[in-house]
Amino acid sequence: MTRKPKRLSIIAAGAGFLVVATALTFYALGQKDQGGITESSFDPSGEFVADSVLAKYDKTYMPKEVADGLKAKGVW
Template sequence: MTRKQKRLSVIVTGLLFLGAASGLTFYALGQKASYFYMPADLAAASVPPGQRIRLGGLVEKGTIVRGQGAMVAFSVTDTQRSVKVNYTGILPDLFREEQGVIAEGAFGPDGVFIADSVLAKHDERYMPKEVAEGLKAKGVWQVSVSK
């Protein structure tokens, strides 16, 4: 093998290795992707049970039901549609009715959203970006300017 052929084989081997590493990286990241939906968006999107998504909106008033232990059931709404959510775990301190929330998880076979994490806003001026944009697009949420 000549010197030129050795150099070419090293370059080709390096490129194959980089291609395989980047392919595996993109595959792994694609498996962890979760798409954001508002309750009204779910009617148009056909989300199969078990597919991981993020569900955002407002906690519907009067729907928080605490079960045994850390089990909590509530509904997320965008004022057009509501989605029932079941969550087992400790809710954020600022979780309450009519506040912005993002629940991450998947739909069960019965059509109820099973959340494995719930994120709530951290003060009265902040709403999760995806929720705020979705509610603004529907004309439900306006930014309140206070000094």
């Protein structure tokens, strides 16, 4: 194989890798199951400890306290 076809095959393989990586990234971002973010670490015994948890809810979620308050006022 001469230099030019070898160079083109390397470029094509790199482009193919980038296309696959981009497709997997967009697929992962589109999933609705990625439900939370944690700030966490492992303690010295190896146990996973979360300092704070940011949960992701859908647009219809309402905390029970808020729903009860709206029902008590007759708004909902």
